[in-house]
Amino acid sequence: MHDVTALSVVGAGAMGHGLAVHCALAGLDVTLVDHRQANLDTARDRFGEAVTFLASEGLIGTDPETALDRVDFTLGLTTGVADADVVVETVSEDLDTKRDVFERLATATSDAVLASNTSGLSIDDIAEAVPDAAGRVAGCHWWYPPYLLRPVEVVRGTHTTDETVERLCAFVEGVDRDPVLVERDVPGFVWNRVQFAVVRECLHLVSEGVASVEDVDRAVRDGYATRTAAIGPFETMDIAGLDLFQTIAEGLFPHLADDDGPGDPLAERVREGRTGIDTGAGFFDYDDAPETVTRRRDERVAAIQRALRDDEASSR
Incomplete structure (x- = not known):
């Protein structure tokens, strides 16, 4: 079993920056890769906002700068994934786009687990783009926002090896999340x-x-x-x-x-x-701005998480 100490996230959108937040707080070194500098700049700002929010809700004790020190923001995909133990792709839900990314990931890495955060596309369809690396390809579907919700679907494709599944489950557990093992690549997963x-x-x-x-x-x-x-x-x-x-x-x-x-x-x-x-x-x-609406949602989810955490602590 390989220990996961370095994570690369490809795609700096809403899910990408959220993954970087959670995994950096869990102690991993994270490289966030995107093809646009503007996306990386926005992700950096949203990273700080998310950590500040989690601290204000009493869910963490880490300040934004400490967590941010664990994250590297880069435009270079090849260099950005070179040292990764696990790569999680979070680009747009378009099969051709994902296949293109996985072709580049397979060339840039030799041992890393190559995981897609897709919520609906077939893992087998994505893996078809990299037949020589299909054993390293699996689904790793986080629920949004990833720094609040615990379950993570680990999806086995037809060619995904047992070692890949084990490494991916170990990674999920290592960042204090609960893997939901999806044994078959069915539309929509669980x-x-x-x-x-x-x-x-x-x-x-x-x-x-x-x-x-x-x-x-x-x-x-x-x-x-x-x-x-x-x-x-x-x-x-x-x-x-x-x-x-x-x-x-x-x-x-x-x-x-x-x-x-x-x-x-x-x-x-x-x-x-x-x-x-x-x-x-x-x-x-809605009269309020979108960020206000989502903030209210996150505050409610955070309150539920606090209650569940406190209940679990009191029952030990």
């Missing part, structure tokens, strides 16, 4: 399959006039999601009784949404240009 199953049912309920956007949001956020923060679906079934869940499932499953497309509630808003907080409107209207 997290997005569950998330979009919930989204599809929510859209269906609204389109059928069963409940309003506001009430569906409230039911999921304040009910289902609040309980799910404490226990997962399988433990929920154990507590309620598998026989009860079997009876309910037999009656309910035939009535759940099986739509092949996103449906009118989503499509209509996209056509109208109501695409979310960046336009000031989506399913809801």
